Amino acid sequence: MAKLMDYDRALELFEPVLGFEVHIELSTKTKMFSDAPNYFGGEPNTNITPVDLGLPGSLPVVNGQAVRYAISLGLALGCSIAPTSRFARKNYFYPDLAKNYQISQSDEPIAFAGSVEVELPNGRMFTVPIERAHMEEDAGKLTHVGGATGRIQGAEYSLVDYNRAGVPLVEIVTDIIYGAEADAPELAKAYVSTIRDIVVGLGISEARMERGNLRCDANISLRRRTPEGEPPAPLGTRTETKNVNSLRSVERAIRYEIQRQAAILDEGGTITQETRHWHEDTGETSAGRPKSDADDYRYFPEPDLLPVVPSDELIEELRAALPEAPAIRRRRLKAEWNFTDLEFQDLTNSGLVNEVIDTVAAGASPAAARKWWTGEIARTANAQGVDATTLVTPLQVAQLVALVDDGTLTDRLARQVLEGVIAGEGTPQQVVDARGLAVVSDDGALIAAIDEALQSQPDVLAKIRDGKVQAAGAVIGAVMKAMKGQADAARVRELVLERATALPE
Amino acid sequence: MTNDLTRLTADALATKLAAGDISSVEATQAHLDRIAAVEGAVHAFLHVASDSALAEAADIDRRRAAGEQLHPLAGVPIAIKDVIVTKGMPTTSGSKILEGWVPPYDATVMTKLRAAGLVSLGKTNMDEFAMGSSTEHSAYGPTHNPWDLERIPGGSGGGSAAAVAAFEAPFALGSDTGGSIRQPAHVTGTVGLKPTYGGVSRYGAIALASSLDQIGPVSRTVLDSALLHDVIGGHDPRDSTSLTDVWPSFAEAVRNADVAGLRIGVIKELQGDGFQPGVMERFREALALLEGAGAIITEVELPSVEHAIAAYYLIMPAEASSNLAKFDSVRFGLRVNPKGGGTVEDVMSATREQGFGAETKRRIILGTYALSAGYYDAYYGSAQKVRTLVQRDFAAAFANADVLVSPTAPTTAFKLGEKTGDPLSMYLNDIATIPANLAGIPGISVPAGLAAEDGLPVGIQFLAPAREDARLYGVAAALEALLEEKWGHTLLSQAPDLSSSEMNATDEGAV
Amino acid sequence: MSEITQEQVTHLANLARIALTPEEIVSLTSELGSIMDHVATVTEVATPDVPATSHPIPLQNVFRDDVVGQTLTAEEALAGAPDHDGSRFRVTAILGEEQ
């Protein structure tokens, strides 16, 4: 177990310097270079053509839709689209790589020089510089057999399924990120989450981290702080942490690496340039392969493929179709909904912005939508240990709000109706009907109950008639009790005063 | 005796088949018999598909009898260079590493041959992965030149050229990366054409160098090559480098052959020094005949040709080193487990050590070097620039000439074993053919006669601008007619009759 | 322009995953040296003003429609494999890691 330095102390001594490589699997119908289905669940080695298997004689052909998706993503990242981009071969031997080269874009990516605005939980806005976004192909899937852990170490043999081979990827590479300081872990999480929002908004990827649709490799190094007036210390040696497959892990892995590297450096040690593997279970990283001169990928332009030269018309068409950037959208919504900073922060942190948008679209007021989602629904989700979005739909919430607004339900009744909806009893209206939860709005029934209450309490009746209107409270309480709470208290009060004068002496 | 059928051209066979004079089974059987008679001496084939060939032939005969409208070449037998992936026939590319591999798919050219009803006789021998000019680098032993069994049949497509020259097949498919169709044609007295790059699909041709490889026809007559080219050519969406051009009928170009007014540019750099006198003699004679028929002979310069071989021997091995990485013992082919076990890396390294021959390993290492960190710009990068210079030279030359001409190779067939110890001298032999591959332009080699000093065939090469393959068929057919008129016979009618010399065949292992 | 050493050839053989014998390394070192002496002349004419040509016939934007085609069956895919478990290709233990 590696020695870790206290996080705050590490930040006092060192400045964290970050960099991310995020791989996005595009949700095209077919693969990057073959017409095999872009789907890799199911029976091994069935979604493959000679191309994906790297059979002798087979040749790649670029999926035009993948190119369009990559351009859209590049534009959404604020990148310039290269007038000419090219595929190259990255040569290295590995059993999951059928041809023993990966077709990727090395020197000439389709998109370059962009930036992404990221909002941190503390409200800080951060601009992450994007170096490039390039197209490439995924590799097959290895299963290691015979080792104790199912990991590569100690395995007797490995099995290869090439269904994933050739799945289209866009790799987004940031420039070096300075200035994150103590927010580095949160920035990492917010960055990946923003990328996820962008690709989901574009509709170009499922972006499910747990399924590997979105994978993040996190580069981190520490730079020793120097006293003011002195020149800055040189950049430290970086490590690249792989296998980080949840937003929470991204944050934890960065924090862990900062603390680990700080402890080593503080004791006069050196950081090895290497890949490190994140272990979700233990919350640690472990050393992987050191970078060496064996990493000579012998890149050269892929002779089987031709340059990609997107027309201005295509780029403008795709630009016009771009959805709003997440950060801009957030700012717009906050203003439109008239939320305070705190209210909006709260909503963002709950991860339920899209649900509120959809609920408002279905007719609810923003305030009510926010109140229900971040209140009762989030509480129930928390108690049940599930995702709030799995409990109810935005439409159901909007219907519930409408029932409150038109006086059919009180807040208290509405909570009971929500409980019924969550229990799967149907739409809010169906729950109201089935459970008989609606506010009694039939004056006849109310008058009967009021008359009975007044007549059973003649002293109270007398006081009301004397003008001591506050005495009506006792009658109202009795009526509400008789109506099992399903009455509008204000209406009851109105009727009580009316009946007190109307009743015969 | 059915043996006569093997002396017919593909065109003549097609005519007899269409007329019902012969059946495809008869034509196929005649060629299988010929193969059985001469293969011991020639060794042109790595796989003879007797059963499937006869079955395919019988199917064509049945369909013809049923009145089905068939392609004009339906039922004509053909030989396939083993670089081409064939469903149901083993495909090795001349390498031990692929021994016994039966591909699960057909190359596009195979799909086209099958659709036209051509009958595949089998797979022809070649230098391993098409790396060579002599077919001596085949892992399965060399092919022998039917004109002189102790000599090379050229390479890498020595098997296809020898099969055609030895009347084992009327025509064949070849592939040409630096001359592998044209140089074997030159040394065997046959015709071979490398199409414009992108003119014929590369899908299913086991890649040597992707930016240089082209599949093309090999035959005894210019018309037969054109007929075959008409079948295999055209756009293929499975090959990104495939041209979308609508091609004219090449057979039509042969039938309309006329050189009157045609400007023929003699390449200054591809004659003289290093070119055998007998080769130059036949070359000049051919030019004189063409001039007599109305062609205008001029001289053109291609100054960058001097660097073409250097550029080629960087680009080709660089691309090859990457293309051949897929032979790793995981998904197909040979696996060698090192003594005492080892990791998958060790298994891959042992497999590639044992599965590849010396020339393949040499070129992989050379190509790996040319691409490796720190050397890329100087070697691969510079070679790509030379390629630009060669293209510019051709563009300038074609401004003054409709076609260019040179001997196809500096010498006639050399002896088996003569150059295997000196790779560089073998490489230099490709001087005349390589420039066309670098520039992507089409080139054809046609027989020009026999060299006086050794009685061996000599070829003449014509080059045309990209997409002008039809021009080559025209000029080649015109020359063929002029020469045959002069000789009073075809060149191949003068080749030794191997069926009688079969017993004296050079022992394969003796070379 | 460059002396090729046995160490270099050994390194290249490792990159190319070929377990060359010591004899092969010796002979390839000298062969490579003489071949490189010859081909290195390309550097003399490849001046900075000359653009590189990677494809002999210039084309661009060659794309495929995103339409599913025919796939191999697992049986066809595995038919030529040296070793498999009925559905996946089997390889000996891997020591190195993914890139």
Ligand SMILES: [Mg+2]
């Ligand atoms: Mg591999």
Ligand SMILES: [Zn+2]
């Ligand atoms: Zn990548």
